[in-house]
Amino acid sequence: MKHLLAFGMLTLGLALALASCGDGKQAENTDSEEQNTPASLADYDFARLNYALGASAGFFVKDQGVKLDAEQFLKGLRDAAEGKSTMNEKDCQIELEKYLALEQEFKAQEQLRMGDRFLDSMAKLPGVVRDSSGLLYRIDVEGTGAQPTDSSYVSVNYVLTLVNGQVLDSSATGQPILANLKNMIRGWAIGVSKFREGGKGMLYIPPDLAYGVNGRPGIPGNATLVFSIGLEKVLTKEEYEKGLRGQ
Known part of the structure; x- marks a missing residue:
């Protein structure tokens, strides 16, 4: 729109x-x-x-x-x-902007209701844990290596979807991304820190721990995000910076 x-x-x-x-x-x-x-x-x-x-x-x-x-x-x-x-051009612009604002607000509220229902249903499933922040996560494969904090540097494979299953983004096949958890959305930083190296599982992130009411290009406002993740490695700052340089 x-x-x-x-x-x-x-x-x-x-x-x-x-x-x-x-x-x-x-x-x-x-x-x-x-x-x-x-x-x-x-x-x-x-x-x-x-x-x-x-x-x-x-x-x-x-x-x-x-x-x-x-x-x-x-x-x-x-x-x-x-x-x-x-109507002159300014009148037309004002009317279109008014409609777009109302339409955006309606869709954001719709996303919020849909996300709340989804999170409530997921919270009832075996193995799903609700963190005190409101984040839901599930560990499918227990890792055995180091466990990051919410400000660590990490190497992670992931697939991001909406609650309807629509795939929005993913790491390249077999190629994990390097991330500074301090710079990621809060829900991702909290969620990844629940895993040890080698661990795999799911994150269910409410909008207040993601992109909020405004969303971002490709992600609706108030969207609940679903991540399938695999934590490859906890990195030192030096390893992270070398990785970014392709060394």
């Missing part, structure tokens, strides 16, 4: 540009205009371009899940193209 504002401004701009080209039919030019207009533009099928613009707008609105009132949508497009719009 974050692209809706930009698309609204683009649609308005195109409508105004097309209005300057005529009534949407093939361009008609005076002799003087023809001398200054490339033949490719003079002969352009503006009816087809207009249809393509309308279809693109329809596809976009459908994909974004906006409730479409076709009559009002076409009226707004037509009025803007004919210079009769009751």
Whole structure:
């Protein structure tokens, strides 16, 4: 939905540009205009371009899940193209921003409810422990090596998903990432510190220990995060820095 504002401004701009080209039919030019207009533009099928613009707008609105009132949508497009719009560009921007803010708040609350239900159900499963912070974790393979603190340097394999199973990110196949737990989201730092080297398991991280109400690109606001992790090694600072340099 974050692209809706930009698309609204683009649609308005195109409508105004097309209005300057005529009534949407093939361009008609005076002799003087023809001398200054490339033949490719003079002969352009503006009816087809207009249809393509309308279809693109329809596809976009459908994909974004906006409730479409076709009559009002076409009226707004037509009025803007004919210079009769009751809203200027600033008015349009304000209205789109107002909708986007409400839509973002609604989705964030929906994510929070869904995450709470998920965490409550996971907490009832065998082997799942709820930390005092609210983090849930499960150790599937007990490690036998060193155990990090929540500010250690570590080498970790992971897969990140949402509660619906959608995969968001992962370490490269067979290639763990190097991480300074001090710089990671709080839930990850707390969770990884529950494992010993060689350990594998799951982390279920509530949004207040992750990216909160605002989320981040690709991660919705108030999203509960699910990590499958494998702690490869607890690193010294020197090992961590050498690893970052590829040494």
